[in-house]
Amino acid sequence: MEESGWFLKQGSTLGLFAPASPYEPTAINSFAKMAEETGFKFKRPFILCRPKGYLAGTDQERQNCLSILMADPEIHGLLAIRGGYGCMRLLQKLEKLWVFYPPKPIIGYSDITALHLARLAATGTGGWHAPMLINMDLPGHRQRLAEILAGDLKPWKFVKKGCLKNGHGRGKLIGGNLSVIVSLLATPYWPDPTGTILLLEDTGENLYRLDRLLTSLRLSGVLEKLVGLIFGDFGRKILDKQLKPILRELAEVCPGPVAWGPYFGHGLENRPWPVGSPGQLTVTSAGGTLEFL
Numbered sequence: 001m002e003e004s005g006w007f008l009k010q011g012s013t014l015g016l017f018a019p020a021s022p023y024e025p026t027a028i029n030s031f032a033k034m035a036e037e038t039g040f041k042f043k044r045p046f047i048l049c050r051p052k053g054y055l056a057g058t059d060q061e062r063q064n065c066l067s068i069l070m071a072d073p074e075i076h077g078l079l080a081i082r083g084g085y086g087c088m089r090l091l092q093k094l095e096k097l098w099v100f101y102p103p104k105p106i107i108g109y110s111d112i113t114a115l116h117l118a119r120l121a122a123t124g125t126g127g128w129h130a131p132m133l134i135n136m137d138l139p140g141h142r143q144r145l146a147e148i149l150a151g152d153l154k155p156w157k158f159v160k161k162g163c164l165k166n167g168h169g170r171g172k173l174i175g176g177n178l179s180v181i182v183s184l185l186a187t188p189y190w191p192d193p194t195g196t197i198l199l200l201e202d203t204g205e206n207l208y209r210l211d212r213l214l215t216s217l218r219l220s221g222v223l224e225k226l227v228g229l230i231f232g233d234f235g236r237k238i239l240d241k242q243l244k245p246i247l248r249e250l251a252e253v254c255p256g257p258v259a260w261g262p263y264f265g266h267g268l269e270n271r272p273w274p275v276g277s278p279g280q281l282t283v284t285s286a287g288g289t290l291e292f293l
Contacts, residue, residue, distance in 0.1 A: 006105055006126060006274045007151045008040070012076040015069035016044040016133060019062050020111045021084020022051035023134060028081060035079075035136040038146035043075060055086045062086065063093045070101040077149075081133045083110030088180070091118045091189045098122040107145075108132045109201075110266065113176030116275040118189035120174065126276025129176050129199070129264060141270065148272040156271070158259040158288035164248060166283050167257035169227035170293075173279045175199035182216045197228035197256070197279050197290075201265030203235035210234065211246055218253055227256040228281035230290065233265030257283035259290070 016032065025048070032042045045068045050057045057065070069078050091114060098119050106115055106127035116127045130148070131141040174191055175181065175198045184190040202210065217223065231247060251258035259281065263271045278293040 006128065006277060008076050008105070008149045010039040010146075010150055011041065013041040013043050013074055014077050014079040014107070015072065015075040016042055016048065016081055017062075017065050017069055017078050018048055018056035018081045019066060019090060019115060020056060020080070020086035021054060021082060022056040023082050028133065031081075031133045031136050035133060035142065037139075037142050038149070040146070040149070042079070043072070045069060048081075054084070055089075056081075059089050059093065063090050066090075066094070067097065067101075070104060075104065077105045077107060079133055080106070080108030080112050083108065083112055083132065085111055087111045087114035088183060090115075091187075094118065095122065095188070098125070107149075107272075109264070109270070110177050111180060113180040114184065114189065116176060117174065117181070117184060117191055120276045121189055121191040124276065126274055128272050129275050130272030131270050135270070138268065140268070144271060153274070153292045155292070156261060156263050156290040158261045158283065158290070160285070160287055162260040163283045163285065163288050164260060165251040165254065165256075165258035166285060167228075168280075168282045169197060169256035170280045171195045171197050171227040171278065173197050173199060173273060173275060173277055175230075176201070176275070178202040178210075178213050178217070179205070182213050185216070185220045185222070193222045194225045195227055196225075197230065197281050198222070198226050199230045199232060199264065199273065201232035201234065203233070203266035205234070207242055210243065214246060214250055218250055223250060223253040224255065226254050229254045229256065229258045230281065231258075231260040233262045233267040233269065235266060257281050257288065259283050259288045
């Protein structure tokens with residue numbers, strides 16, 4: 001398969017970058033060796049991680065790292081080492097640079113959501129909500145990343161209990177980490193949600209904090225613009241007696257189908273999906289399907 005904004009050939013080179021929280025530099029080589037099982041090669045800039053407190057370097061150093069990898073003709077995509085916090089601090093610096101970067105996919109999730117959505121808002125270029133370098137110690141993540149980067153994108157199936165609202169919707173896939181998304185609302189870095197299918201995940205949040213984040217999203221008016229809504233892994237029994245009513249409230253606001261499946265997020269499953277790619281969500285009382293178009 002030819003390289004595009006999402007898919008890459010086996011043997012392509014991925015550039016490693018640390019746009020958010022730091023990680024032990026000596027451990028990066030170990031994870032990179034594991035990641036080579038995916039069939040991809042890995043390259044990193046001369047300066048990758050100079051921890052500055054809770055960040056993997058100054059804002060300028062982290063932005064420079066991203067720019068170096070984008071400009072390197074030997075690199076076909078960028079794989080984040082980890083998330084944490086820090087990507088939002090780069091958005092103003094990157095705002096005028098996105099249009100000059102080639103359409104290499106950025107790969108990551110959690111805090112990387114900020115880069116995915118800001119770039120999508122600025123240029124329409126998508127990326128992969130997918131496992132990062134520090135997740136490569138799990139064979140399932142390595143295999144899944146290799147298959148989907150090469151174009152093996154299978155539909156997701158939703159069981160009956162995960163079908164929260166019936167319907168059919170077709171539109172661009174956007175979303176990622178709920179906390180980051182709420183932080184981006186009413187900024188220039190939040191893409192227009194009109195006619196999109198929104199995917200949401202989060203982790204480590206108490207029930208009242210999840211309620212507050214989801215209520216903020218509802219009050220923003222985003223949900224009424226969607227053609228579909230999908231809840232992923234929230235680090236808890238997503239359909240427990242306390243959370244299920246909150247999700248159903250949001251489902252009633254969304255004009256399109258709504259489903260839940262533990263396919264993406266901070267859990268062990270975390271299937272990659274293409275941010276900005278068109279998708280089709282169908283939900284019935286018997287089950288549901290998300291197709292990647």
